[in-house]
Amino acid sequence: MRAGSCSRPFKKRIRIGEEAHIPVHIYHLKAAGQDNWPLMSKAIALIQSARDRGVDVSADIYPYIRNGIGLGSFIHPKQYAGGTDAFLPTLSDAKLRAEMRKEIETTSNWENWYQHVGKNWDNVLVVQVPAKVDKRFEGKSVQEIAGLRNADVWDTFFYLVQQGGVDVDPKSMNEEQKQQALRAPFVSIGSDAEPMNPATSTYAHPRTFGTFPRILAKYVREEKVISLETAIREMTSLPANQLKLWNRGRVAPGFAADIVLFDPAKVADTATFAKPLSYSVGMEYVLINGKLAIDRGQPTGVLAGKVIRANR
């Protein structure tokens, strides 16, 4: 999405659905960037009005206010026109650094993540660095790393970008927009994450391990943003209905037995940005197509999943 014009890509996507007569689904609905936070309510109203006039638009969210991105994305994409490998070595040049800093600080006609985080390097959490970089930097903000290096924060930023492969989780969203989205009836839950084994991984966005329990722990139990039944609906029958998976998403005779048994008082995500490789708790049993995939909290190793084929 473009900074300051969050509704434009929406309108475009809605138009695609309207003119092609197809349902449109918006991935990880968010208003990224402090200046754009107020746009979430506008985006939701825009989707609702499209729905009212007959366009089948829906969306999903992940329940975290930080996204995950490479630190290199903080530089204008046009700088990479000649390829990343050619570009990174040029970053040693002080004059180029000064030009790029000016571009980052003063222009906004691109996805400017520095402005999205309120021009505050403390909001940019470094979560993974390549082997050649000091491991202590992981879990620290760019501002904090500058302190550790006893260096200027902009020089630290360019240094880190130049190393390549530095991943950050910028605090680009706010809680209010998550609450607004969760309360919208057409918003379901999606993790935006891949399967992962903590034993063989080094870093992940915590959404990889905690998305669904976090909805129940934070937004239902603790903050009471939505009711338990609404949360469950947004994670079951709503996506099933949108995806036209008629035999899933409901506990009833004849339906595929995909079931989660959880303790509503205990269910919680434990993965954090500082320590993301951590399983959620409180999911006592998970059944997939009638077979136990999680038994008393432990994975059984049973591979009962089926490929879901679109049949229409």
Place this chain on the structure above:
Amino acid sequence: MHHRRTHFLFCVAALVLLLSATTAHAQGTTTDTYDYDVVIRGGRVLDGAGNPCIFADVAIKDGRFVKIGKIAGHGRTEIDAHGRYVSPGWIDMMDQSGPPLLKNGLAENKLMEGVTSAIGGEGGTPVPAEQIRDYWATLEKNGISLNFGSYFSETQARVAVLGYDARQPTPEELDKMKAILDTAMQNGAMGMTTALIYPPSSYATTPELIEMAKVVAKYGGIYASHMRGEGKELVQSVDELIEIAEKGGLPGEVFHFKAAYSPGWGKLMQEAGAHIDAARARGVDVAADLYVYTAGGTGLEATIPSWAHEGGQEALIKRLGDPEIRARLKKEMIAGSPGWWNIIEASGGWQNVILVNAQNPDNARFQGRSIADIAKELKKDPADVAFDLEMQGKTGRVLAIYHMMSEQDIETALKFPWTSIGSDAGTALTLGGDDALGLPHPRSYGNFPRVIARYVRETHTLTLEDAIRKMTSWPATRMRIADRGIIREGIWADAVIFDYDKIQDRSTYDQPDVTPDGIDFVLVNGQIVIDHGKHTGARPGKILYGPGFSR
């Protein structure tokens, strides 16, 4: 090369033309080549689970939804639903059609307001426990336009063993009552009801009801009740229902949830709801249904303290002829009487009790007027007027409407996630006639459309998807009807197709028997019962057997 390719494409095109011509021809002449019985095209499909609509075609075959999405094939009947909503059929959680369905299976007032399934039996089945299977068979043989299930009343068992005595059963008598209820459950009753403001139901104590409820629990049935008091004692009454559900080990359903006591408006409903929330939180499966009118309707005899009813209607009439008893009753109608819910007080006085059916041509001129107003004209005490009217009823139960609830409380109740919708009305014997109780109340024709017209479109109390959930999947889930109440492939095709902008209840207290607008099509088990707003005469309804039933 180029030339040959063009030629090949031409051949393909010709083949396609030929094939499509053949297909079109086949569809025009034989019925066997239709892919589906009915296809509903282009509607906004509300699944009933509380989800917002999807935009899809719905195909029906052999009574069930078989495909939802983009439907390429054709239906024998095609329904254009563009600009309309397609909802699962609406389920009336508190229906009074048990007896009249035997006389009028078409149930026009129900179908025309979108009701495709009804759960009757506040007063039980119209036949004794051992005859329930015959009752089902008769309904099936005559044919019914909607699906129908019924509770058995605890009071039926009580009367069979104790008559109209105001006492507790002995252990032996209780065993007999339990055996009767057991038979009813095996014959397909949904569960057990009470109507605890009415004698002799009101004679039943909480421990008796818990013991009886355990019989129902054994089969996975449900306990539903017109509670002991719905006015200032609402919260205690809800607590009693929760206790019966909890100790009986079964779900409990509050019939027509209301706060009928003007000093308690805005408070009692919240408090009663909090008690249900707390019970649900600790694992008691309690919920409620309601009709969406601020007036209730029942017999005028409800204004008379319970003890005077002992022995039945004849005994009551005899007592009402005794001036000394009248004097005592009048005192109690002000001061209260044990085991009696003071519906006059709940209504805020006789000016809010409206005679609607005198059951006597001589008194018909008083219909539509309050008891206070009639008393003024006759220069009599209003209580005497009520006694006289009750005594003079000839053709059936003398009926009144009681204005005793507030709009605010209806909205509060609708917002509880566990409330569903029930009309408390029965099938009318004729289209445009009163419901079979003879009670002209607008809920008989307008209850379900009113939920959408008033509480979704006008007051925004509910979202459309949530209102639909309360009329479809939630009552189906409550009643353990797994194959209805939702639009999914494989589920029975009960559906309502309505125009959101036009849907409107038109029945009023002055003109209660008027059908609503905006409901274009109603399907029951895949058959069209309401077609462009008119009843087709189809009777595709099935019996909704309770959990204890086996063939």
